[in-house]
Each structure stands twice: as C-alpha cells, then as structure tokens.
Amino acid sequence: MNTTALPVQADGEGDPPGTPEPRSPGLSSRPVIPLRHPGRWIVTAIALVLLAQYIHGLATNPFYEWPRVGYWFTRPVILSGLRVTLVTTAWSALFGFAGGVVLALCRLSRSPLLRVVAWAYIWFFRSVPLIVVLLFLFNFSAVYKTLSLGIPFGYEVAHFNTVTLLSYEVIGIVGLSVNEAAYAAELVRGGILAVDQGQIEAANALGLPRFRQLRRVVLPQALRTIVPGYVNQLIGLIKASALLYYVSLTDLFGAVQQMGSTYPSDIIPTLEVAALYYLILTTILSVIQYYIERFFARGAVRTLPPTPLQRLRDSLSGLRNQAANAWTRS
Amino acid sequence: MTRIFSSRGGTGRPPAPSARSAAPAVEICGARKAYGPVTVLDGIDLTLPAGTVTAILGPSGSGKSTLLRAINHLDRLDLGYVSVFGELIGVREQDGRLHELPQRAIWRQRAQIGFVAQNFNLFPNLTVLDNVAEPLLAHKRLARDPARARARELLRRVELEDKASSYPRQLSGGQQQRAAIARALALEPALLLFDEPTSALDPELVGEVLSAIKQLAKDGATLIVVTHEIGFAREVADTVVFIDNGTVIEQGPPGHMLTNPKHARTREFLAKVL
Numbered sequence: 001m002n003t004t005a006l007p008v009q010a011d012g013e014g015d016p017p018g019t020p021e022p023r024s025p026g027l028s029s030r031p032v033i034p035l036r037h038p039g040r041w042i043v044t045a046i047a048l049v050l051l052a053q054y055i056h057g058l059a060t061n062p063f064y065e066w067p068r069v070g071y072w073f074t075r076p077v078i079l080s081g082l083r084v085t086l087v088t089t090a091w092s093a094l095f096g097f098a099g100g101v102v103l104a105l106c107r108l109s110r111s112p113l114l115r116v117v118a119w120a121y122i123w124f125f126r127s128v129p130l131i132v133v134l135l136f137l138f139n140f141s142a143v144y145k146t147l148s149l150g151i152p153f154g155y156e157v158a159h160f161n162t163v164t165l166l167s168y169e170v171i172g173i174v175g176l177s178v179n180e181a182a183y184a185a186e187l188v189r190g191g192i193l194a195v196d197q198g199q200i201e202a203a204n205a206l207g208l209p210r211f212r213q214l215r216r217v218v219l220p221q222a223l224r225t226i227v228p229g230y231v232n233q234l235i236g237l238i239k240a241s242a243l244l245y246y247v248s249l250t251d252l253f254g255a256v257q258q259m260g261s262t263y264p265s266d267i268i269p270t271l272e273v274a275a276l277y278y279l280i281l282t283t284i285l286s287v288i289q290y291y292i293e294r295f296f297a298r299g300a301v302r303t304l305p306p307t308p309l310q311r312l313r314d315s316l317s318g319l320r321n322q323a324a325n326a327w328t329r330s
Numbered sequence: 331m332t333r334i335f336s337s338r339g340g341t342g343r344p345p346a347p348s349a350r351s352a353a354p355a356v357e358i359c360g361a362r363k364a365y366g367p368v369t370v371l372d373g374i375d376l377t378l379p380a381g382t383v384t385a386i387l388g389p390s391g392s393g394k395s396t397l398l399r400a401i402n403h404l405d406r407l408d409l410g411y412v413s414v415f416g417e418l419i420g421v422r423e424q425d426g427r428l429h430e431l432p433q434r435a436i437w438r439q440r441a442q443i444g445f446v447a448q449n450f451n452l453f454p455n456l457t458v459l460d461n462v463a464e465p466l467l468a469h470k471r472l473a474r475d476p477a478r479a480r481a482r483e484l485l486r487r488v489e490l491e492d493k494a495s496s497y498p499r500q501l502s503g504g505q506q507q508r509a510a511i512a513r514a515l516a517l518e519p520a521l522l523l524f525d526e527p528t529s530a531l532d533p534e535l536v537g538e539v540l541s542a543i544k545q546l547a548k549d550g551a552t553l554i555v556v557t558h559e560i561g562f563a564r565e566v567a568d569t570v571v572f573i574d575n576g577t578v579i580e581q582g583p584p585g586h587m588l589t590n591p592k593h594a595r596t597r598e599f600l601a602k603v604l
Contacts, residue, residue, distance in 0.1 A: 201404060201447065202445075202447060202452075202453070205440060205445035205447070206445075206464070206514075207441040207517075208465070208468045216464065296455075298455065299455045299498065
C-alpha cells in the first residue's frame with residue numbers, strides 16, 4: 001500500500017488532533033458505562049414528593065369520608081344502578097358495533113343510495129346531542145302511539161302499543177345504540193380502508209365470494225386498527241350512559257344522584273363511589289383491550305408483545321441484573 | 331424436485347369438454363382500456379396455445395400488467411374480450427352483444443385461473459397453511475380437514491411444509507412467494523398468471539421462485555408471466571411478447587426475438603435491460 005495516501009503524520013511534527021492515542025489493552029472486552037442522568041433523578045424525586053403529599057391528603061383529609069364510601073360501595077341501590085349501567089352499555093356496545101359495521105359497509109358500497117343513506121344517518125346522529133336523542137325517544141310514544149309490522153302502506157301483520165313495548169331500559173338502549181352506531185361506523189370504515197388493496201385483489205383473484213372476503217380477510221385485518229379507537233368509544237359510552245338518568249333510568253350515576261339528594265351529608269362519598277366504579281369499569285375494559293389487540297396482532301407482527309405479567313417478570317429480572325452488576329462493579 | 335403442477339393428475343376437477351380442449355388457452359381480441367385520458371391497452375390481439383409458457387415484456391406503464399389482469403377480469407376491458415379455453419371471461423354473448431356476468435359466475439371463472447401477484451398478497455391474519463386451504467374452503471371443494479391435508483401437500487411441493495403453521499410475515503420474500511404459488515395452485519387452475527413474481531424480491535431470493543415456476547412449466551402447465559427477468563424468459567418461455575404503449579410490438583420464440591428483434595423499439599428496450 002502507498003503510505004503517502006494515508007493521513008498519518010511523521011513523528012516530531014507535534015501532536016495534531018488526528019493522531020490516534022494508544023488504547024488501553026482489553027478495552028474491547030469491557031462493557032460501556034451508561035451515561036448518568038442527574039436531571040431525571042431530580043424530577044423523579046419532585047414527582048414522588050408531590051405524589052406522596054397527594055396520597056397523604058386523600059387518606060387523612062376527613063372531607064373524603066372514606067368510611068362512608070365503604071358503606072355506600074355495596075349498598076343495593078348503588079349495585080342496582082351499576083347493573084343498569086352495565087346492561088345498557090353492554091347491549092348498546094353490541095348493537096352499536098353491529099350497526100356501525102352495517103353502516104360502514106353501506107358507506108363503502110357501490111350503491112349511491114346506500115352511500116347517501118348511511119352518510120345522512122351518520123351526519124344526523126353525530127350532530128344531534130345524545131341527550132336530545134334520548135329525550136326525543138322518551139317522548140316517542142307520544143308522537144307514535146302504536147307501531148305496526150306489515151306491508152308498507154298496506155296490511156298490518158302485528159300491532160304494538162308503544163307505551164307497553166318500550167320500557168325505559170329499551171328506550172335507553174335504543175338511544176345509546178343509534179348514537180354509538182354513527183361513531184362506530186366511521187371507526188369501522190377507517191379500519192376497512194386501512195386494509196391493503198392488494199388483499200382484496202388477492203381474495204378476488206382466488207374467487208372468494210364477497211361475504212367470505214369480509215369475514216376471513218378484510219374484517220380480521222381491519223379490527224386491528226378498529227379496536228383501540230372502539231375501546232375509546234366504549235369508555236365514552238359507559239360515561240355517556242350517565243345521561244340515562246334524565247330519561248328516568250336509575251343507572252349508577254342516577255342512584256348516586258338520588259342518594260346524594262336524599263342524604264345531603266353523603267354527597268361527596270356517593271360521588272366517590274361512582275368515580276371508583278367508573279374507574280374499575282374502564283380498567284377492566286383496558287385490560288380486555290390489551291388482550292384483544294394482542295389477539296389481532298397475530299400475523300401482523302413477527303413476535304407478539306409480552307403480556308403485562310411477562311413484562312413485569314422481565315423488568316424485575318432486569319432490575320435484579322442491574323443490582324447485581326452494580327454490586328460487582330463496586 | 332417433485333412435480334408441482336398436477337392439474338391433470340390427482341384429485342378433483344373433471345377434464346375439460348373435448349370441444350374446448352382444442353381451443354387455445356387464452357384468446358385476447360381487440361382489447362382496449364383507458365384510465366381517463368390515458369390509454370393503457372390500445373387494441374391487443376393475442377392467441378396463446380394450451381400448454382405453452384408466454385413471457386410478456388415491456389417498459390413500465392406499457393400496459394402489460396393491465397393485460398394480465400384483464401385475463402382473470404381483475405381489470406375490465408372497455409372494448410374487446412378475453413376467452414380462456416374457449417370460455418368468455420366476465421361476459422357472455424347474446425344477440426351479438428357482450429353482457430356482463432353476475433359476480434358469482436366471475437368468481438367461479440377465477441377459480442380456473444391462478445394469479446400470483448408481485449407483492450404475494452398472502453393473508454397476514456391466516457397461517458401459511460390456512461392461506462393455501464382458504465380457496466378450497468371458499469369454493470366448497472373440500473371440508474376443513476381434507477382441505478388442510480391438501481394444502482400441506484401443496485406446501486410440500488414448493489418445499490415449505492415446515493412453514494405451514496407460520497404466519498406469512500415470519501417468512502422471507504421468496505418463501506412468501508412460493509406460498510402464494512401453492513395457494514394459486516390449490517384450485518388446480520388450468521391457467522396460471524404471474525404478475526412480475528420476482529420484482530419485490532431480494533436478488534438472492536429470485537432463484538428459488540423462478541425454479542418453482544420452471545418446474546410448473548416442465549409439468550406442462552399453461553403459464554403467462556409478466557417479467558423483467560430476460561434470462562428466465564429466454565430459458566423457459568415458448569413465446570415472448572413485447573408490449574409498448576398498449577400494443578403488441580412483436581412476438582416470437584425467445585431465441586429469435588431476444589437476439590434478433592425486428593423492431594427498433596424492442597432493440598432499444600432489450601439494450602436497456604440486458
């Protein structure tokens with residue numbers, strides 16, 4: 001090799017910045033010492049102090065009346081309110097999602113009429129406040145005294161009295177569902193649009209019938225994108241169900257309101273009970289969401305993300321290793 | 331390597347009626363197609379005999395993919411028609427006019443034509459085995475267990491049996507494309523279409539896919555391959571068709587056409603890609 005081509009300087013010309021210093025032997029076999037972050041430790045300390053102060057306040061401030069919370073937590077009236085909240089949101093979640101899928105398919109269909117109808121439905125129910133829809137349905141039996149099944153404008157097959165047919169619970173579920181469907185439709189549509197066009201083309205090339213394409217190829221892939229948004233939507237639905245109190249349904253919020261006005265000294269503890277139950281419901285949903293997402297991630301990622309338990313175990317063993325390292329270093 | 335293509339052998343479909351067996355595998359007549367102001371196919375006529383391998387060459391945007399996709403009706407022609415083994419695709423003739431077929435009939439026709447796309451398009455939510463079994467189940471050819479057994483057999487032919495329970499994204503590109511070939515073979519199609527089957531692959535993986543296709547050709551399948559692999563076209567194809575600007579510039583046996591093209595346009599193209 002021609003040495004003049006290398007940026008090596010001859011000895012005796014000083015110590016230019018490019019000159020490599022001799023490295024200590026065995027350097028390549030020693031691990032790199034990680035950079036320290038003193039700022040992070042300071043911020044963490046401040047946050048811990050604030051958190052401790054807050055928890056201390058929660059525990060010791062008599063204003064929170066924890067013994068009363070314990071009392072109200074298991075009262076039958078609260079539990080029956082919780083039941084109403086659970087039943088109405090569960091049915092509305094189910095009907096809302098089913099309606100959303102149908103509406104999304106209509107919006108994506110080739111028929112201009114179906115597209116327009118679905119668009120108008122979504123436009124209407126996203127525009128009108130849920131409380132207005134609920135109050136309207138509540139007064140529905142005044143507008144339509146009877147409902148009939150039969151040929152449009154022709155013979156009647158069956159005949160219902162709206163007042164007996166529509167219990168408050170049914171009205172509540174219908175109201176939440178029609179509203180939920182409008183939002184779910186856009187989420188589902190977004191998920192379907194996110195599926196690669198090549199997938200549908202491949203399904204077409206294999207001669208898969210349309211419904212089978214949807215069931216085996218499109219929806220399973222779309223659900224991966226739909227689930228996070230839809231759980232968000234469900235959490236909103238649980239909280240929106242508090243509006244059912246205004247159409248004479250004693251849901252969790254309604255029960256708390258009634259107890260609060262009956263026993264004014266217990267307003268704060270009953271509100272805390274409501275908050276605790278909503279927290280529990282949302283937590284359960286979040287856990288379910290994690291596992292559903294993990295289920296639909298099959299095939300989409302090379303290795304599945306760990307379950308929370310696995311992650312806890314990993315980080316514990318990581319901490320143990322770190323401690324062991326620190327020990328051997330000192 | 332074992333025999334990959336067995337449409338005339340083992341299971342399933344009754345042989346084509348004798349009246350049709352004399353018909354060419356593919357007949358394209360006056361194919362025209364435009365996307366808005368852009369003409370993609372400008373009157374193409376082609377006849378490809380059964381049991382032959384045809385390589386379609388041409389610069390990008392020349393219309394070769396559209397032509398291939400018109401053969402199984404993934405793209406509709408504005409004018410002209412395609413028939414496969416004597417049967418019009420996507421349309422029927424009545425009173426001197428072509429009438430669109432209902433979707434069901436088109437799906438049935440597509441089951442007779444295998445299609446392998448550039449990006450494999452395996453279904454990522456299904457295992458490799460279920461991908462191959464899916465067309466058998468969708469067309470109710472077989473129940474679940476026999477369909478899986480058959481799928482496993484097809485995977486063995488493309489040497490992927492050990493990947494049966496993997497998901498497609500866990501496979502290399504070459505393996506995915508071979509799985510896609512197995513899936514296209516599941517319904518024992520009489521005709522196989524390949525749309526640039528190796529364009530999305532790393533150079534070192536091209537060979538395994540080409541040799542799988544070569545094996546199909548050796549087994550006597552009718553293949554149409556849109557490709558940029560001139561060497562592959564020279565070695566395997568019976569006919570090379572050169573397309574540019576939506577028209578067939580020239581066609582002929584590869585030895586002749588690839589070494590001695592008649593048209594200046596073909597010479598220019600070959601000079602660039604060889």
